[in-house]
Amino acid sequence: MRNRDVEELNLLEYKFLGKGNNGAVYLMPGNKAIKICNVVDSCAGEAEILEYVNGNNYFPKIYEYGGNYIVRDFVDGVCFRDYIKKNGLSEDLAEKLIELLKEFKKLKFKKQDVRCKDIYILKDGNLMIIDPKGFLNKKRNYPRHLCKGLDTFGCLEVFLEVLKKRERGLYVRWIDSLLEDREERAKEYLALMK
Ligand SMILES: Nc1ncnc2c1ncn2[C@@H]1O[C@H](COP(=O)(O)OP(=O)(O)OP(=O)(O)O)[C@@H](O)[C@H]1O
Ligand SMILES: [Mg+2]
The missing domain is CATH 1.10.510 (Transferase(Phosphotransferase); domain 1)
Structure with missing residues (x-):
């Protein structure tokens, strides 16, 4: 799993997919979705589950987790x-x-x-x-x-x-x-x- 500074990401270039109480989600190239979380702890909890189930058909695959963001499969x-x-x-x-x-x-x-x-x-x-x-x-x-x-x-x-x-x-x-x-x-x- 690779970490990177979220500031590096050009979020303005990505299509906005939606938001909830925990964060906002954008479509990235390669049919992936990036979620930027408001609270680091909730991001960690979500990443933990996605890593735990990684490969299971009911969940998007996780590609990256970096403190306040997670990259996973876009769900179409x-x-x-x-x-x-x-x-x-x-x-x-x-x-x-x-x-x-x-x-x-x-x-x-x-x-x-x-x-x-x-x-x-x-x-x-x-x-x-x-x-x-x-x-x-x-x-x-x-x-x-x-x-x-x-x-x-x-x-x-x-x-x-x-x-x-x-x-x-x-x-x-x-x-x-x-x-x-x-x-x-x-x-x-x-x-x-x-
Ligand atoms: N992997 C994905 N593929 C496509 N769209 C997504 C994906 N993840 C999230 N979205 C879109 O972004 C919105 C917000 O995502 P999500 O529900 O994960 O946010 P949240 O802040 O955790 O919400 P809540 O406060 O309800 O828990 C979703 O309602 C959906 O429209
Ligand atoms: Mg949530």
């Missing part, structure tokens, strides 16, 4: 959140999500969860995670963020039906926490309406 796809908002969730896509969650287990992630906006759907239909955060240290026993996102767009039922059919063990393990959280959200919503 559609944001899963935008996709389900418009198209809903097909059984096929629900199965792909389940495969993704099973891969998290195989990778021995502590946090087996991901936000809908961090999943991208590639042209070939495969899924990829653009923003890996907290997978190695945040403990989570069921995919809370993912299910919350699915619920927001009316896709949770389809997901649960497919989960029950294909991975009954996971369904049984997750369903109680899942319904509790859903009830909690409904209460919060009702409180807001008062």
